[in-house]
Amino acid sequence: MSRTDDPEEDPIAYFLQDIAYQGKSERTQAAYERVLRDFARFLDDEGDNYATAVATLAAATHRDCMAYIHSLRGTVAESTVATYASYLHRFYGYMTQVGTFDSNPMALVVEEIDESIDTDPQRREISLMEMRSFLDRLTHPLDRAIVVTLLKTGIRAGELCNLDQRDLNLTDDPRNGVTVRPQLEGRPDSLYVSATPTRGSQTNGEHRRASNKRQRDTVIPVDSELRNVLTRWLAVRPDSISNANPLFTGTADNWGRRITTDMVHHTVTSHASDAGWYHDGAGAADNVTPHYFRHFFTTHLRDRTGDRGIVKYLRGDVAQDIIDTYTHDWGSRVRDVYEQHIYQLL
Known part of the structure; x- marks a missing residue:
């Protein structure tokens, strides 16, 4: 991606540089760039004069934006149209805030288009039996450990990548020789998910490439199924080249290096594609990606427990007072409820 310190020279590059500083993943940056560059080309009547297209970004009207959104329909899924609209909306909103553009033409478009920018879209329904069959086909210890961890804990891909031993x-x-965090002492079979790591920062002595979007630190139970999967993974896990000692390390070209969100995404979507659960161009309503497993965890556990508070605690979505209550009541509340209701997958 190109870089610039002058927002008027290349506003897209300037915006991408800023969202990188804000901790957005490389995949997210690439997705924004793909859409924004496509929109810039759309604005150019000739379709091949990029310099002219960049110059017209600041002058684009809400009708230009609506025309672009309309051109997408029929070529990508409706949920993808909404996602592209949200990218443009954020781009223009940000460039207006920093004073490069005079107004945000997408503000009116978002109100007028039929799609709402839904952060929790309706998703494909997958039964426990189907998910068990899916897992049966995952034989590689790392792939199996990644997917079962996501399904059993509801953590995000970035949070999984940031886990250390x-x-x-x-x-x-x-x-041998692994010292667990003080927060895990007296809590066997448990996983600590910190809210601290952010992309570009140093955590546990290592530069991080993903952010944990969790509001609060969380301790998540590890049931017998996940414990067995992780034990098998640890038996073959390549030694890490990092002093931070990541829990998940690569087994291919990145041997011994911390896995990345791109690797997790590729692992999940490759297997999902084999199962018919992922198709290029389809949206969140149809495709199974790492985030789908967070949805699966939330939906199934909430339906089984009827306790939204505990599910929010496990997701890391709740306020400090609830965190304090559940942390104090670890033995008789969170752990017992989780172990009683967590679904069996293997």
């Missing part, structure tokens, strides 16, 4: 406490721990 110290964040996992196991009964009959097979690891």
Whole structure:
């Protein structure tokens, strides 16, 4: 991606540079650039004069934006149209805030288009039996560990990538010389998900490439199924080249390096594609991506427990007073409810 310190020279590059500083992943940056560059080309009547197209970004009207949105319909899924609209809306909103553009033409468009920018779209329904069959086909220890961890904990891909060995406490721990966090002492078979790591920052002595979007630190139970999967993974896990000692390390070209969100996304979508659950051009309503497993976890556990508070606690979405209550009541509330109701997958 190109870079610039002059927003008028290349407003798209300037915006992408800023969202990188804000901690957006490389995949997110690439998605924004793809849409914004496509819109810039759309604004150019000739379709091949990029310099002219950049110059017209600031002059685009709400009708230009509506015409672009209309041109997308029939070529991509409706949910993807809404996503592209949200990208343009954020771009123009930000460039208006920093004073490069005079107004945000997408503000009116978002009100007028039929799609709402839905952060929690209706998603494909997958039964427990179908999910079990899906997992049966995952034989690689790393792939299996990634997917089962996402399904059993509801954590995000970035949060999974940021896990270090110290964040996992196991009964009959097979690891030698691993000191777990103080927060896990007295809490066997549990996983600590910190709210601290942000993309570009140093955490546990290592530069991080993903952000944890969790509001609060959370301790998540590890049930017997996940414990067994992680134990098998740890038996073959490549030694890490990082002193931070990541929990998940690569087994291919990135041997011994911390896995990335791109790797997690590729792992999930490759297997989902084989199962008919992922298609290029389809939207969140149809495709199974790493975030789908967070939706699966939330929906199934909430329906089984009837306790939205505990599910929000496990997701890291709740206020400090609720966190304090559930953390204090770990033994008799969170752990017991989780182990009683968590679905069996293997």
